[in-house]
Amino acid sequence: MLSKRKTLTAFATWCAALSLPAFAVTELTIATVNNGHMIEMQKLSEEFEKQNPDIKLNWVTLEEGVLRQRVTTDIATKGGQFDVMTIGMYETPIWGEKGWLKEVETDEAYDVDDLLPAMRAGLSYDGKLYAVPFYGESSMVMYRKDLVDKAGMTVPDRATWGHIRDVAAAIHDPDNGVYGICLRGKPGWGDNAAYITTMANSFGARWFDEDWKPQLTSPEWQHAVNFYVDLLKNYGPPGSSSNSFNEILALFNEGKCGMWIDATIAASFISDPNQSKVHDKVAFAQAPVAVTDRGANWLWAWALAVPAATQNAEEAQKFITWATSKDYINLVAKENGWANVPTGTRQSTYDNPNFQEAAVFAEAELAAINSADPSNSTLKPTPYVGVQFAAIPEFQAIGIAAGQQFTSALAGKVSVEDALKNANKSADREMRKSGYYK
The missing domain is CATH 3.40.190.10 (Periplasmic binding protein-like II)
Structure with missing residues (x-):
């Protein structure tokens, strides 16, 4: 009696002879x-x-x-x-x-x-x-420690946004091709809107109030987005409104970004000697805060x-x-x-x-992931779950529209105030259409 292996081999040979697939x-x-x-x-x-x-x-x-x-x-x-x-x-x-x-x-x-x-x-x-x-x-601060040390500065965990701005100013050296800070500017609910939401969370903002009314025209959103636009205009690279993760990763690995606040996964790339010219000069810190640390880093x-x-x-x-x-x-x-x-x-x-x-980044990465809480990501109460997004079907359209407005404000096409008004109007339209309120 043929073994199972021999039987399968014979079957495959027979199939090949007849030009048929064996399986x-x-x-x-x-x-x-x-x-x-x-x-x-x-x-x-x-x-x-x-x-x-x-x-x-x-x-x-x-x-x-x-x-x-x-x-x-x-x-x-x-x-x-x-x-x-x-x-x-x-x-x-x-x-x-x-x-x-x-x-x-x-x-x-x-x-x-x-x-x-x-x-x-x-x-x-x-x-x-x-x-x-x-x-x-999650997200965290990745920075050039050599530049920060040379400027006589530090980047502690949970630094204030004001301190981050001061560090960016101190290490900004565009004449030598180094920009103080690189941040996402490309529109998208998972792109610039995700990053800006974590910043806005730390300023005390929220996407919706307890009745699902959009809150994008609130003082907290105004403060956060104005801060973001000013930060990149003064200390960011040219063309920031087109930059997403991959574009900034390339800039950082070429030594052109002094600081980058983005996905923790980037740490493995910027500390890789096969990819990064500054792999031995990077350090990490937990995401910045303004008035709260709730929702300051995404998940x-x-x-x-x-x-x-x-x-x-x-x-x-x-x-x-x-x-x-x-x-x-x-x-x-x-x-x-x-x-x-x-x-x-x-x-x-x-x-x-x-x-x-x-992995020199392991401890900082795990700490950031463990600190993110989607059920408690805003200073004021909200009806939604999520850190850098609201977990409702309508958010994708709302976030895309808001991201486009943020990019327009960064590019100088509209004022921050008008961008937020436009984003809020779009969000209100989506929520009414879906029956959250009349």
């Missing part, structure tokens, strides 16, 4: 964002295909704003264009509630309890996990989810659990070193001595 291949189409960790996942996914020869991966890699539009349209219309989607903490609970996502199925080896509580909670609805975190992040995860409309749910689940597993993190460490693994997802990563030794 059907399932093609998974994966929508993802064009950042460093995701690009690396595409390279390393050859290992997944080797382990699963019956699955072929087809990648659709998009800029952040385009990705959000494409996956939102596809899932809302049940288009079925994608088998795996890269989404975040904003979309996951909303889409999970609507039944647009498959619940994530994990086994004991995946160790779901190892996921950081903030990440697991933010990617769940009604206690069920609907996406798994590929990497997680986010880029996560992988399986849309309900896919015809390849089993294979898609297999891929997303592989790409967010301990084994994948170990694979990245083996190929690229522990300083370059995707972070912000698993406690075991931060407990690993190899990671602790390699």
Whole structure:
């Protein structure tokens, strides 16, 4: 009697002789964002295909704003264009509630309890996990310690925004190609609006009052956005209104940014000697504050989810659990070193001595993630959950419109006052249309 291995070999030989495939291949189409960790996942996914020869991966890699539009349209219309989607903490609970996502199925080896509580909670609805975190992040100050020391200044944890402005002024040296501070200016609810919201939170602002009325014309918003615009106009690089994460990362790695307040995930890139000219000159601090530390730093995860409309749910689940597993993190460490693994997802990563030794940013990153509280992110009470966004379906349109106004104000096309009036009017229209109030 033939062994099972010999039987399968004979079957494959017979299929080849008849020009027939030995087994059907399932093609998974994966929508993802064009950042460093995701690009690396595409390279390393050859290992997944080797382990699963019956699955072929087809990648659709998009800029952040385009990705959000494409996956939102596809899932809302049940288009079925994608088998795996890269989404975040904003979309996951909303889409999970609507039944647009498959619940994530994990086994004991995946160790779901190892996921950081903030990440697991933010990617769940009604206690069920609907996406798994590929990497997680908060936001913090990343700065050139050599420049700050030379100026006789310091950047403490939770510095005041006034102090950050003074440091930016002290290290601003445009004649030598160094700008005091770099901040996001490109419009988008997950782009400039996300960053500005954390600043506004610290000034005591909120998106909506307890009756869901937009509050963008409040003194707190006025103060925060005026401060943001003045800060970049005086100490930021030219063209700041076009800068998002990748643009600023390139500037920082070239040594052109004295300070950068953005996603903690950037720390692994700017401290990498293979990417950054100033890798040995960077330091980190917790996000600045004005009148409160509530909501001063965001909470986010880029996560992988399986849309309900896919015809390849089993294979898609297999891929997303592989790409967010301990084994994948170990694979990245083996190929690229522990300083370059995707972070912000698993406690075991931060407990690993190899990671602790390699990642100079580890302690600051974890502290920032653990300090972010989506249920208590504003000084005044609100009816919504979320730090840099309000977790309601309408926020995407509201945030996009507001982001466009913030960019216009930064570019000098409208005053801050008019930008906030326009954003508030747009938000009011969306909330009335959705029946939050008459």
